[in-house]
Amino acid sequence: MNKKVIIIGSGFSSLSAACYLAKSGFEVVLYEKNKTVGGRARQLIKEGFTFDIGPSWYWMPDIFDKFFADFGKKTSDYYALDKLSPAYKIFFADDVITIGDSMDKICVEFERIEKGSSKHLRKFIASAQENYSIAIDKVVLRPGISPLELVTKETVLKVDQFFKTISSEVRRKFRNPKLISTLEFPVLFLGAKPSNTPSFYSFMNFADFGLGTWHPKGGMYEVIKAMQNLAKELGVQIHTNACVEKILVENGKTTGVVSKGNKKHADFVLSGADYHHSETLLDEKYRQYSESYWAKKTFAPSSLLFYVGFDKKLKNIEHHNLFFDTDFEQHAEEIYDNPKWPTNPLFYANFPSVTDVSMAPEGCETGFFLVPIAPDLEDTPELRDQYFDLIMTRFQLRTGQQIENNIIFKESFCVNDFIEEYNSYKGNAYGMANTLLQTAFLRPKLKSKKVKNLFFTGQLTVPGPGVPPSLISGKLVSELITKQNK
Numbered sequence: 001m002n003k004k005v006i007i008i009g010s011g012f013s014s015l016s017a018a019c020y021l022a023k024s025g026f027e028v029v030l031y032e033k034n035k036t037v038g039g040r041a042r043q044l045i046k047e048g049f050t051f052d053i054g055p056s057w058y059w060m061p062d063i064f065d066k067f068f069a070d071f072g073k074k075t076s077d078y079y080a081l082d083k084l085s086p087a088y089k090i091f092f093a094d095d096v097i098t099i100g101d102s103m104d105k106i107c108v109e110f111e112r113i114e115k116g117s118s119k120h121l122r123k124f125i126a127s128a129q130e131n132y133s134i135a136i137d138k139v140v141l142r143p144g145i146s147p148l149e150l151v152t153k154e155t156v157l158k159v160d161q162f163f164k165t166i167s168s169e170v171r172r173k174f175r176n177p178k179l180i181s182t183l184e185f186p187v188l189f190l191g192a193k194p195s196n197t198p199s200f201y202s203f204m205n206f207a208d209f210g211l212g213t214w215h216p217k218g219g220m221y222e223v224i225k226a227m228q229n230l231a232k233e234l235g236v237q238i239h240t241n242a243c244v245e246k247i248l249v250e251n252g253k254t255t256g257v258v259s260k261g262n263k264k265h266a267d268f269v270l271s272g273a274d275y276h277h278s279e280t281l282l283d284e285k286y287r288q289y290s291e292s293y294w295a296k297k298t299f300a301p302s303s304l305l306f307y308v309g310f311d312k313k314l315k316n317i318e319h320h321n322l323f324f325d326t327d328f329e330q331h332a333e334e335i336y337d338n339p340k341w342p343t344n345p346l347f348y349a350n351f352p353s354v355t356d357v358s359m360a361p362e363g364c365e366t367g368f369f370l371v372p373i374a375p376d377l378e379d380t381p382e383l384r385d386q387y388f389d390l391i392m393t394r395f396q397l398r399t400g401q402q403i404e405n406n407i408i409f410k411e412s413f414c415v416n417d418f419i420e421e422y423n424s425y426k427g428n429a430y431g432m433a434n435t436l437l438q439t440a441f442l443r444p445k446l447k448s449k450k451v452k453n454l455f456f457t458g459q460l461t462v463p464g465p466g467v468p469p470s471l472i473s474g475k476l477v478s479e480l481i482t483k484q485n486k
Contacts, residue, residue, distance in 0.1 A: 002027045003485055006257050006266040008244045008281075011039020012467055013457040014272030015227040016067065016474025021270075022234035023071060024482045029266070030236060031259050033243040033423075037228050039272070040422055040429070041467070043221035044411065048361040049309040051368055052221055053413060055467050056350045057320070059207045063136070063468035064223065067475075071230060078226030080217040084355060087213035088320035090185075091398045092178050098318075099182070099209070106209055114176040124173055124202070125209050126184070132203035132210070143446055143462060143476045166201060167194040181324050189373070190464045191300025192433035193332045198378040201434065215319060217356055223467075247271070247281045253452040257281075268453045268481055272474070275444050275460035277423035286450050298438060300430035300465055301335050301372040302415050304387055308367040309360070309408040314351065316399040321349040323391070325398060331372070339374035341383060347371045347391050364408075369395075376426035379415040388412070430466075431459025439464075446477045455481055 005021050007014050010032040018071035022028045036042060041054040058064075061081065068075050075081060085101035097113065100106050103125065107118035170183045206393040216222040231238065239259075246258040247269055256265040273276035276294050279287040326344035334342045350368040353360035360366040371387055388410065396402055415427030432438055444461050448454035457477040459465040 002266070003267040004029065005268040005270055005481065006031065006264060007270045007272060008247075008257065008278065009033075009039055009272035009458070010037035010238065010240075010374065011272055011458060012041060012227070012470035013474040013477075014039065014270075015224070015231055016471045017270055017272065017457050017478045018231045018236045018474075019071060019227065019234055020475055020478035022231065022236050024478065026268075026481075026485075028231075028234075028236045029264070030238045031242040031244050031264075032233070032238065032240045033273075034421065035219045035241050037238060037240065038221065038224040041220060041224050043219065044307055046307075046411070047309055047408065049307075049366045050219055050352075050359040051307040051366060052306065052350075052352070053305070055220050055369060056352070058216060058220060058223075058411065058467075060136075060211060060468040061214055063471055066231070067471050068226075070475075071234070073230065075226070078229065079222040082215050082321075082355060084213045084215055084319050086318055087208070088322060089318045090178075090182055090322045090324050092181075092236070092346065094324040095178065096398075097178060098211075101212055103209060105427070110179060112156070113179055114174065115164070117174060117179060120173040121209075124170075128204075128206035129210055130203070131200055132206040135200070135203045139260070143480055154366055164199040165195050166199050169199040169202065169387075170194070178324075181328050182277060184328075185324075191430045192298060192435050193336055194331075196298070196336075196435050197432075198436050198439070213320065215352065215355055218358055219352060219356070220467075234330040244273075245277070246283060247451075247454065249282065249286050249451050249454075252450075254454045268455065268485075270455045270457060270477060270481065272450055272457045274423045274425055275456055275458065276425040278456060279393045282451065286448075288449050294425060298336070298433040298435050299426060299428045300373050300433045300459075301426075302375040302377070302418060303429040304371040304384060305372055305413040306367075306369040306388055306391075306465050307411040307413075308369065309410075310365040310367055310403060310406045311363075311408050312365065312403075313363060314365045314367075314399070314403060315401050317351050317354060319351060319355045321351070323347045323349065323394060323398060325394060328471060335372060335374045336435045339377065341377060341387075342371070342373060342417075344370045345373070345387070345391070347394075349395065373414065373415075375428040377415055379427070384412045384414060425460075432465070435466045446473075447480055453484070 004027040007030040018028050018030050044051040044053045087099045090097040110117040110121050164189050186208045187194050187197045242259050244257045244259050248255045254269045324346050331342050331346050348370040353366040418424040418427040457473045457475050464467045
């Protein structure tokens with residue numbers, strides 16, 4: 001009889017683990033508290049407009065390819081991919097930088113901004129590519145059990161890059177503040193300030209400039225649907241609207257969970273829900289990490305999000321747009337050092353209907369706006385409206401158009417919603433930041449130290465925040481469970 005695994009949550013890491021475990025012969029049953037699968041990667045469809053209400057960037061296509069290849073599949077078996085050209089635009093107060101779909105195009109743009117910078121850029125990206133190969137092939141595929149996992153002949157040669165920062169490395173080679181912001185931007189996906197992120201993580205710059213930015217036709221939720229379909233093909237049972245209230249433990253070993261007041265027995269339990277929340281499902285004596293532990297950790301930002309339907313096509317925009325027309329440093333300080341609602345926030349605007357007509361009614365535009373904010377802030381309708389007006393004013397100014405009277409509807413999502421919908425610790429959006437002291441074996445563990453056969457996966461554990469790392473996290477934890485079952 002096959003051993004049974006219960007999985008809590010249905011985000012990228014949970015679905016990844018479910019597929020690998022089912023392939024290994026386990027009986028896998030997944031419980032999702034919300035009405036659809038996907039965790040934070042969900043979808044909003046309203047009045048003919050389609051929004052990804054979570055992740056919207058498809059980077060590192062090789063990671064997705066490897067995932068599906070592990071099951072004898074290809075991404076094209078489930079969804080169609082388009083490489084975006086250009087990848088994105090960055091709006092500054094006095095200029096716009098366009099990031100093309102090739103290094104040659106990007107180098108031309110860098111030269112326009114700073115003479116001679118393309119030579120430095122090619123060297124920087126070549127080094128970033130080396131780091132990417134080491135990170136993907138050596139570092140992130142380790143389960144975070146021992147510090148020795150980081151010690152390979154490749155990482156030893158780059159040990160200094162774990163003690164220098166992205167910020168210092170970029171500023172050593174580039175002078176223009178716009179180029180500096182452009183090169184520091186990708187590590188924001190790791191949830192920390194560039195000045196606190198090891199320079200080894202420049203591999204994110206290769207993911208950006210080297211591998212490009214892609215779009216699954218129909219939106220990022222198509223990837224979730226693909227993984228859900230694969231899981232079902234492999235025999236995974238998926239239950240939605242099925243909140244888990246407790247993780248059961250007897251004699252130091254998990255025996256299952258309680259969902260909707262009923263005991264569900266299993267040989268193993270794996271939680272892909274928020275790690276802090278997952279431990280609150282245990283009696284206190286079985287929790288590995290105290291409240292003071294979590295309080296001391298550096299968390300990635302939360303977000304104020306708006307989903308807006310426009311009744312016309314917008315001008316001077318691309319699929320992805322970054323508005324860096326205010327002080328980058330001040331906004332970072334107001335997220336990490338002195339948490340408060342930002343004075344003049346940077347923001348991101350996503351218009352998938354620019355490249356994918358299926359995501360908006362004909363002649364209309366689907367708009368997704370994101371303002372990074374500190375977690376655990378006060379969240380009120382008045383504050384949301386205040387910041388919507390602020391970013392709309394700047395958006396109109398920078399793109400040279402009036403759009404206020406073309407809004408059909410807007411929906412918002414912020415700290416309170418992250419807590420309510422995802423049990424997110426302090427309403428964080430991206431998990432725990434990848435700082436030096438929160439990397440690899442220094443992150444919360446995949447395997448419980450206190451409860452036998454209890455495991456965790458997702459953005460608060462190994463390897464870290466982001467969609468590709470979540471796919472890898474699911475694979476890593478499935479390997480640990482399979483190994484323990486032997």
